[in-house]
Amino acid sequence: MKFLTRYLAAACLFLGAATAFAQATPPSAAAASRQAPATQAAALPTQQDYRLGAGDSIGVQVYQSPDLSVDARVSETGVISYPLVGTVQLGGLTISEAEKKIADALRTGGFVKVPQVNIVLRQVRGSQVAVLGQVSRPGRFPLETFNTRVSDMLAAAGGTTAIGDDVLIVTGQRQGQPFRKVIDIPALFLNQKSDEDIVLSGGDTLYVNKAPVFYIYGEAQRPGPYRIERGMTVMQALAQGGGPTVRGSQNRLRLHRRDPAGNVTETTPKLTDTVQAEDVIYVRESLF
Secondary structure: OHHHHHHHHHHHHHHHHHHHHHHHOOOOHHHHHHHHHHHHHHHOOOOOOOEOOOOOEEEEEEOOOHHHOEEEEOOOOOEEEEOOOEEEEOOOOEHHHHHHHHHHHHHHOOOOOOOOEEEEEEEOOOOEEEEEEOEOOOEEEEOOOOOOEHHHHHHHOOOEOOOEEEEEEEEEEEOOEEEEEEEEHHHHHHOOOOOOOOEOOOOOEEEEEEOOEEEEEEOEOOOEEEEOOOOOEHHHHHHHOOOEOOOEEEEEEEEEEEOOOOOEEEEOOOOOOEOOOOOEEEEEEOOO
16 A cells, blocks of 8 residues: 555656646747748748749649649740640740649540649749840849849849949830839939839830930040039039149130030039030130
8 A cells, every 4th residue: 555655646746747847848849840831931922913934934733643743844835745635825824824724624634523733833934024224234134033123133234334324214014004114223222112113024124324424625634524423513523524724714614505406505604503414514724
C-alpha cells in the first residue's frame, strides 16, 4: 500500500510539471510555419487581370491527373502544346479564362470527366514596355511583375542621361482607348507617395525628350549651349557661362527669343527674368 501511495504521488507531480511546461512553452515552429503561407499569399500580386502573351511561361496542373501537369511557353502565335488536346490558343486570355479553356477541351475530348485545371504564371515575358529617348539603356523591357510602375521601368533603363528632360511621356492603351500621360520625373522620387508613379501595362511606351537649352555667346567666359534648369533666371544663365569676361558687362545683355509665330524678337532682359527654351543671350562689351 505504501508503494502504491508513493507511485500515485509521483505521477501527480509529473503531470503537474508537464502541464506547467506546456503552458509556458511558446507555439512551436511547426505551428508558426502553418501560419506563414497565408501571410506570404497575401503579399503576392494578383494574376486575375493579367492576359497571357507570347513568351510567357506557365505551369498547367490538373487535379488527380499528374500526367497532364506540364510546364509550357506561350508561342509567338499565342498557343501552347498540351497533352492529348494538342495546340490550345491562350494568347490574350486571362488566367481564369485559360484554365476554363483547357478544362473544356479535356472534358469535350472525353479525357477527364470533371477536370480541375490550375495555371501558375512562372515568368512574364509576353508583356513588354519600350523605353526610348534620353535614357542610359533604351530598349524593350519585360513586365516581370503585375504592378511594375514608371519608377521601376525608369530604373531598369538606367535612368535619364545628362541631357535628358525632367519629364517623360507615357503612351499606350487603357480599356481600349488611347492613353497619354506626362510625368514629372523628380516628383517620382522626391515625394513620399506620388500619384504620378502609375502602374504600366503591356505595350506602353516611355519617352524622355532632350532637356530644353539656351545659348550664350559674346563676351562670356564659356559661350555655348546649356541646359535650362527649372525657374532659371538670366543671372543664373549668365553664371552657367562663367559670367562676363573682363571686356564684357552684365548690364549690357541682349536677349533673342522666338515668338509663337516664329519671329525672333530682341530685347534687353533683366537679370531676374526667366529663361525660356531656345533663348539666345548675347553679352556685349562694356562701354568703359
